[in-house]
Amino acid sequence: MGHQDIKFYQTGTFTVGNRLLPPEQRSVQADMERTNSLNSGHRACQGCGEALGARYAIDAAMRATGNRLVAVNATGCLEVFSTPYPETSWQIPWIHSLFGNAAAVATGVAAANKVKARKAGLALPETRVIAQGGDGGTTDIGFGCLSGMFERNDDVLYICYDNQAYMNTGVQRSSATPPAARTATTMPVGDEPGNEWGQGKNVPLIAMAHGIPYVATASVSDLRDLEYKVTKAMNMRGARYIHIFVPCPLGWGSASQDTIKLARLAKETGLFPVFEAEYGEVTNVSKIRQKQPVEAYLRLQRRFAHLFGKKPRLDVVARFQEMADQNIRKFGLLGSDRAAVGFPGSEHK
Amino acid sequence: MFQVRIHGRGGQGVVTGAEMLSIAAFLEGRHAQAFPSFGSERTGAPVVAFCRIADKEIRLREPVMQPDALIIQDATLLAQIDVFSGLETEGYVILNTHRSFEEMGLGELARRFRPERLVTIPATELALKHVGRNAPNVPMLGAFAAASGLISLESVASAIRQKFSGKVADGNIAAATEAYNAVKAAREVAHAQAV
Amino acid sequence: MLKQCEGSHAVAEAVALARPEVICAYPISPQTHIVEGLGEMVKAGEIQDCEYINVESEFAAMSVAIGSSATGARTYTATASQGLLFMVEAVYNASGLGLPIVMTVANRALGAPINIWNDHSDSMSQRDCGWIQLFAENNQEAADLHIQAFKIAEELSLPVMVCMDGFILTHAYERVDMPTQEQVDAFLPPYVPRQVLDPRDPVSIGAMVGPEAYTEVRYLAHAKQMQALELIPKVSREFKEIFGRDSGGLVRPYLLEDADTVVIALGSVLGTIKDTIDEMRADGISIGVLGINSFRPFPVSAIRRALSHAKRIVVLEKSFAVGIGGIVATDVRMAMDGLDQRIYTVVAGLGGRNITRASLHRVLRMAMHDQLEGLHFMDLEWNIVNRELDRERQTRRSGPIAENILRDLGQTKSNVG
Numbered sequence: 001m002g003h004q005d006i007k008f009y010q011t012g013t014f015t016v017g018n019r020l021l022p023p024e025q026r027s028v029q030a031d032m033e034r035t036n037s038l039n040s041g042h043r044a045c046q047g048c049g050e051a052l053g054a055r056y057a058i059d060a061a062m063r064a065t066g067n068r069l070v071a072v073n074a075t076g077c078l079e080v081f082s083t084p085y086p087e088t089s090w091q092i093p094w095i096h097s098l099f100g101n102a103a104a105v106a107t108g109v110a111a112a113n114k115v116k117a118r119k120a121g122l123a124l125p126e127t128r129v130i131a132q133g134g135d136g137g138t139t140d141i142g143f144g145c146l147s148g149m150f151e152r153n154d155d156v157l158y159i160c161y162d163n164q165a166y167m168n169t170g171v172q173r174s175s176a177t178p179p180a181a182r183t184a185t186t187m188p189v190g191d192e193p194g195n196e197w198g199q200g201k202n203v204p205l206i207a208m209a210h211g212i213p214y215v216a217t218a219s220v221s222d223l224r225d226l227e228y229k230v231t232k233a234m235n236m237r238g239a240r241y242i243h244i245f246v247p248c249p250l251g252w253g254s255a256s257q258d259t260i261k262l263a264r265l266a267k268e269t270g271l272f273p274v275f276e277a278e279y280g281e282v283t284n285v286s287k288i289r290q291k292q293p294v295e296a297y298l299r300l301q302r303r304f305a306h307l308f309g310k311k312p313r314l315d316v317v318a319r320f321q322e323m324a325d326q327n328i329r330k331f332g333l334l335g336s337d338r339a340a341v342g343f344p345g346s347e348h349k
Numbered sequence: 350m351f352q353v354r355i356h357g358r359g360g361q362g363v364v365t366g367a368e369m370l371s372i373a374a375f376l377e378g379r380h381a382q383a384f385p386s387f388g389s390e391r392t393g394a395p396v397v398a399f400c401r402i403a404d405k406e407i408r409l410r411e412p413v414m415q416p417d418a419l420i421i422q423d424a425t426l427l428a429q430i431d432v433f434s435g436l437e438t439e440g441y442v443i444l445n446t447h448r449s450f451e452e453m454g455l456g457e458l459a460r461r462f463r464p465e466r467l468v469t470i471p472a473t474e475l476a477l478k479h480v481g482r483n484a485p486n487v488p489m490l491g492a493f494a495a496a497s498g499l500i501s502l503e504s505v506a507s508a509i510r511q512k513f514s515g516k517v518a519d520g521n522i523a524a525a526t527e528a529y530n531a532v533k534a535a536r537e538v539a540h541a542q543a544v
Numbered sequence: 545m546l547k548q549c550e551g552s553h554a555v556a557e558a559v560a561l562a563r564p565e566v567i568c569a570y571p572i573s574p575q576t577h578i579v580e581g582l583g584e585m586v587k588a589g590e591i592q593d594c595e596y597i598n599v600e601s602e603f604a605a606m607s608v609a610i611g612s613s614a615t616g617a618r619t620y621t622a623t624a625s626q627g628l629l630f631m632v633e634a635v636y637n638a639s640g641l642g643l644p645i646v647m648t649v650a651n652r653a654l655g656a657p658i659n660i661w662n663d664h665s666d667s668m669s670q671r672d673c674g675w676i677q678l679f680a681e682n683n684q685e686a687a688d689l690h691i692q693a694f695k696i697a698e699e700l701s702l703p704v705m706v707c708m709d710g711f712i713l714t715h716a717y718e719r720v721d722m723p724t725q726e727q728v729d730a731f732l733p734p735y736v737p738r739q740v741l742d743p744r745d746p747v748s749i750g751a752m753v754g755p756e757a758y759t760e761v762r763y764l765a766h767a768k769q770m771q772a773l774e775l776i777p778k779v780s781r782e783f784k785e786i787f788g789r790d791s792g793g794l795v796r797p798y799l800l801e802d803a804d805t806v807v808i809a810l811g812s813v814l815g816t817i818k819d820t821i822d823e824m825r826a827d828g829i830s831i832g833v834l835g836i837n838s839f840r841p842f843p844v845s846a847i848r849r850a851l852s853h854a855k856r857i858v859v860l861e862k863s864f865a866v867g868i869g870g871i872v873a874t875d876v877r878m879a880m881d882g883l884d885q886r887i888y889t890v891v892a893g894l895g896g897r898n899i900t901r902a903s904l905h906r907v908l909r910m911a912m913h914d915q916l917e918g919l920h921f922m923d924l925e926w927n928i929v930n931r932e933l934d935r936e937r938q939t940r941r942s943g944p945i946a947e948n949i950l951r952d953l954g955q956t957k958s959n960v961g
Contacts, residue, residue, distance in 0.1 A: 067743060068743045069743060070615070070741045070743065072611065079751075079752075080752060083748055083751035083752060084751060084752045084753075084754065085748075085751045085752065085753050085757070088748035088751060090746070090748050091746060092743065092746050093740075093741035093742055093743055093745075093746040093747060093748075093749075094741075094746070094747075094748045094749070095611070095614050095741055095748075095749040095750050096748075096749070096750035096751060097607060097610050097611075097634070097637050097641070097750055098607070098633055098634060098637055100603070100633075101603065101604065101607035101610075101634060104599065104603075104604040104607030104608045104611065105607050105608070105610050105611035105614075106611060107597065107599075107604075107607075107608045107611060108566060108568070108597075108607065108608035108609060108610060108611020108612035108613070108614075108615065108617075108619070109611040109612065109614070109615045109741060110611075111566045111595040111597055111608065111611075111612050111617070112565065112566055112595075112611070112612040112613075112615030112616060112617035112619075113615060114595055115565045115566065115593050115594065115595055115617055116615075116616070116617070118593050119593050127742075127743055144600060144601055144603070144604070145600070145601075145603070145604050145607060147600065148599060148600030148601070148604050151600070152597070152598070154597075367717075368550070368717045371548055371717045371718070372548045372717070375546075375547075375548035375719060376548075380718075380719055381548060381717070381718070381719070382716060382717065382718045383716065383717040383718075384711070384712070384715060384716040384717070385711075385715055407718070407815075408682075408814075408815030408816065408818050408819050409815060409816050409819045409901070410712050410812050410813065410815050410816045410899070411816055411898055411899065411900040411901060412898055412900075414900070
């Protein structure tokens with residue numbers, strides 16, 4: 001396939017950034033030679049952020065490991081839409097055990113591979129392992145196993161596809177659900193409609209507190225960054241964690257075609273900081289290119305519609321803005337901003 | 350089948366004592382079974398362990414309720430629990446004290462048993478002297494070997510070597526030997542007096 | 545080689561001889577000495593090419609085991625009591641996926657009230673989990689069964705639980721004939737998995753199965769256990785050829801041929817029962833005992849064959865199904881269906897209560913004269929039970945039952961007996 005050189009001024013947008021790069025650095029989504037570990041034809045909803053994130057993440061990991069990769073999947077949308085027997089969308093060895101144990105099963109895979117490598121006279125195992133799950137399987141029910149895997153520094157990359165609720169069971173609240181959001185278990189009724197106001201459980205920061213080699217957040221709005229982070233993670237050994245922001249049209253009540261837009265707005269508002277950390281210290285943050293008000297993000301989603309209805313809750317919107325601004329200060333997300341003093345690893349490297 | 354019950358407190362090596370006794374009997378070609386009275390005992394709490402010795406396979410799993418020998422590693426237990434419960438009239442008692450049964454206020458009880466089978470030994474002192482800590486279990490075994498003749502001092506020493514090594518083993522063997530010799534000597538004196 | 549050692553130590557050595565590749569360990573009494581022993585052996589290099597993983601829970605222990613077994617590694621773990629309950633979801637998953645993991649269950653009671661002592665409630669709670677469940681009578685058998693377990697598990701692609709009485713066996717020192725590495729290598733071939741996570745031949749394991757095939761998958765799990773009814777005795781015979789002793793198998797009869805009364809039991813209590821039966825035989829009583837070695841699969845025909853001539857059966861079990869009665873007894877009743885026999889259930893040894901010859905004599909003589917009720921709780925303190933029942937009738941806020949009972953019992957009894 002031929003490659004076309006293109007200049008930035010010809011596009012006026014960041015979405016075609018791929019074409020601005022030298023051919024060897026480009027994403028290979030349209031390439032017939034693409035690894036294609038998650039085949040097309042799966043049963044995900046139209047506009048599913050998780051399917052997109054998983055495809056790019058696993059493909060990047062396949063490239064980084066020379067196709068010697070095993071995936072362990074927690075119960076959830078990704079597991080269900082990719083596999084009902086006898087069909088499977090996976091072209092890699094793949095195992096689903098339970099909702100809450102993907103990290104531990106992956107530890108077992110890594111341990112077995114380590115023994116096999118030793119028996120074959122290899123210093124390090126050739127076959128690597130990824131564990132993956134949604135936010136429910138990661139921040140809630142699988143959290144014990146995840147923390148155990150981190151603490152032992154097992155050679156596992158755990159990827160969380162965060163769509164901020166239990167979508168597979170019909171959109172119930174998880175500890176990753178944002179405040180005020182409507183879910184089936186946090187209905188927009190009463191004086192304080194939607195989810196309770198709180199900080200949620202910030203698993204990337206908790207992962208960092210384990211001092212593991214690599215922690216990153218990524219978003220389906222920047223697939224090249226996602227690929228870069230997965231590739232980097234697969235070139236390291238030990239426990240690694242990538243938290244990917246994946247909008248869910250069904251659960252969020254957003255238009256299918258707005259998935260990427262929402263993901264970008266989450267980053268550009270500061271609500272979802274995109275950063276990297278090594279051994280417990282932040283090493284890199286993705287700057288906000290064009291700061292957006294949180295309202296632009298919230299208004300596109302029916303789960304926040306009650307904030308803008310007959311009785312608008314501008315106070316709640318203001319709290320969201322406060323939250324975003326705090327992230328911006330804390331992570332230094334704007335321009336040449338430095339992160340606030342006192343944040344672990346705040347010095348840019 | 351010969352059944353031994355060992356009383357002591359957590360930290361005094363009661364269970365290890367029963368295990369070593371079983372090893373010593375095993376080394377002499379016997380079948381032996383040792384087990385603790387299981388519990389989450391902490392240091393200082395009363396602990397019981399058991400040992401059975403026989404010439405054929407031991408299948409019985411009940412605790413030793415009619416012991417042929419009692420090894421009492423801590424005399425303060427006498428006021429606390431009925432350590433003599435179920436002891437056969439032909440039974441042996443090895444008591445860790447530098448005093449006599451009479452001095453311990455056990456004179457009346459002692460008269461129900463055969464006097465030559467009632468032995469006191471200052472096992473804690475021997476342990477402190479040879480091992481440097483309050484581990485009376487091993488000298489008690491030395492005294493038991495001498496009093497009962499059921500196992501040899503050599504077997505006790507071999508069992509000690511299976512459980513401990515180096516200086517700790519040497520110290521324990523010295524303590525067991527001194528206890529063994531002390532009981533033997535006392536019995537010879539008693540025998541001479543009787544004659 | 546003959547040695548005098550702790551049961552846990554014998555099991556650890558036996559597992560080591562089976563050349564495990566991944567061991568996951570989470571401590572729980574009375575299993576601890578087994579995994580401690582294995583941890584030391586791996587760290588000291590006595591077990592080579594083995595990963596020993598200190599996990600953060602029993603749920604993780606079984607989950608790690610699932611991952612390593614699915615990757616083709618011979619995998620071992622051990623647990624007991626609450627630990628087994630905590631891993632239940634993964635226990636079912638391991639058997640559903642057909643992964644030949646071997647796990648020791650150092651049998652212990654279940655809370656509440658929390659109780660660390662021995663009974664069979666933990667294993668029995670998992671009787672329907674799809675694992676093979678083998679029970680050891682003594683430490684020799686506990687060691688031997690672990691070696692057999694790997695062979696049975698790997699041949700059938702089914703996990704095997706080796707149940708040994710907590711403390712009574714795990715913490716008992718007795719004589720064990722430890723096999724040599726050469727013997728075990730001759731007996732146990734390397735693990736060849738039926739399914740494996742291998743990038744050269746990718747498969748998807750553990751995906752969803754709907755109503756169109758779920759029944760068939762479940763039936764095959766049953767069919768495999770039925771195959772185990774043939775395999776377990778075969779492996780026991782092969783074991784005898786190499787190691788020269790009887791170990792394992794489905795059931796073990798003792799003085800059964802002419803016995804009018806037959807006791808059925810599992811695990812270490814068989815020893816005390818055999819001693820009791822010897823004494824009763826000496827008194828001219830026609831009695832014998834059948835040990836059940838394999839509880840899952842339940843050897844229906846072997847039991848029926850062994851007991852067809854018995855006039856009465858006393859199932860003595862260290863567990864019970866609250867609200868109905870015996871667990872083992874229910875299965876025995878099914879095995880004896882249509883035969884005219886009295887079947888008594890005796891619940892004994894719960895939470896570590898000692899099972900003594902004296903009590904066995906009393907209860908078995910009552911059974912012999914058909915004076916035993918169908919469901920009997922051996923050595924139950926009726927006055928204590930009735931006092932609590934009275935209290936509950938009289939007072940609404942009667943308080944925590946366990947505390948009331950212990951107050952009624954007065955100060956804690958001495959530890960003797």
